[in-house]
Amino acid sequence: DAGITQSPRHKVTETGTPVTLRCHQTENHRYMYWYRQDPGHGLRLIHYSYGVKDTDKGEVSDGYSVSRSKTEDFLLTLESATSSQTSVYFCAITPGGALSGANVLTFGAGSRLTVL
Amino acid sequence: GDSVTQMEGPVTLSEEAFLTINCTYTATGYPSLFWYVQYPGEGLQLLLKATKADDKGSNKGFEATYRKETTSFHLEKGSVQVSDSAVYFCALSGGSQGNLIFGKGTKLSVKP
Numbered sequence: 001d002a003g004i005t006q007s008p009r010h011k012v013t014e015t016g017t018p019v020t021l022r023c024h025q026t027e028n029h030r031y032m033y034w035y036r037q038d039p040g041h042g043l044r045l046i047h048y049s050y051g052v053k054d055t056d057k058g059e060v061s062d063g064y065s066v067s068r069s070k071t072e073d074f075l076l077t078l079e080s081a082t083s084s085q086t087s088v089y090f091c092a093i094t095p096g097g098a099l100s101g102a103n104v105l106t107f108g109a110g111s112r113l114t115v116l
Numbered sequence: 117g118d119s120v121t122q123m124e125g126p127v128t129l130s131e132e133a134f135l136t137i138n139c140t141y142t143a144t145g146y147p148s149l150f151w152y153v154q155y156p157g158e159g160l161q162l163l164l165k166a167t168k169a170d171d172k173g174s175n176k177g178f179e180a181t182y183r184k185e186t187t188s189f190h191l192e193k194g195s196v197q198v199s200d201s202a203v204y205f206c207a208l209s210g211g212s213q214g215n216l217i218f219g220k221g222t223k224l225s226v227k228p
Contacts, residue, residue: 031214042205042220043160050214058215090159094214104150105216107159 003027006091006108014116019078021111023091025071031094032074033058033105034066036087043090049074081115088112118143122206122219129196129226137191137222139180139206147208149173149182149189150216154203163191163204196226 004025013019023032034046035058045058047066055066063085065077078085091108123138141149148167152160164173169184178193189206203223207216 033215040220042218043216044218045210045215048215092160092216096214104162104165105214107152107161109159 004091004093004106004108006089006111008111009109010112012114012116013081015082016080019081019113019115021076021089021091021113023074023076023108025074025093027093027095027106028071029093029095029106030071031096032068033092033094034064034074034076035090035092036060037090037110038087046076046089078113081113083115086113086115118147118208118210118217120206120208120217120219122204122222124220124222125203126223126225129224131198131226131228132195133226135191135193135196135200135224137204137206137224139189139191139219141187141189141206141208143187143208146184147210149180150207150209151178151180151189151191152205152207152218154205154221156202160205196224198226198228200224201226 007022033048035043037043044060046064047058049055049068067075089111092105094105119142121140150165151163153163154160164175166173166182172181180189180191203221205221206219210217
């Protein structure tokens with residue numbers, strides 16, 4: 001996972017509390033993504049960013065917001081965490097838009113969130 | 117919309133056995149296809165890729181061929197090792213924004 005770090009790696013929180021996960025990259029890649037991984041669902045896209053202050057929704061965006069004020073940082077916020085948001089969250093980066101042999105997605109190590 | 121279907125696991129094999137993990141896709145246009153691997157406690161790593169029909173991706177003894185006529189990208193390895201135990205994800209490129217659409221993953225366990 002060279003060049004991409006997620007924090008925190010593990011977090012336990014209570015229902016109704018706000019939570020922010022951070023993704024930090026040193027690759028200067030334009031595109032950043034947040035996915036969640038759940039048994040039986042594989043990985044599903046939450047939100048993505050295609051530049052500073054440019055973000056868009058993915059497949060499962062309800063209950064999540066994102067911000068990208070700098071190229072290197074992409075924050076995922078759960079305004080009021082619910083038990084259904086217990087999951088492993090992965091950040092990913094890629095330099096370009098259209099995925100091809102050159103623009104491969106690189107993933108962080110993941111952040112495991114438990115909402116009690 | 118675009119989607120990926122891969123065989124349900126878990127798959128348990130003995131060391132040196134032959135591995136096939138089936139993956140089929142539904143997509144408009146001509147996506148690129150990928151296999152990612154996730155070792156326990158880690159993020160996903162690219163295993164191999166193919167960008168057009170009839171391309172064969174290969175890496176670490178694994179290979180997969182992009183079959184447009186059958187919309188498939190099956191993963192194969194001739195002789196698995198204990199160290200290949202992991203979860204394998206098939207994925208396709210989802211559009212101009214560069215995201216990937218993933219299958220649900222197949223857990224492989226290789227016994228000595």
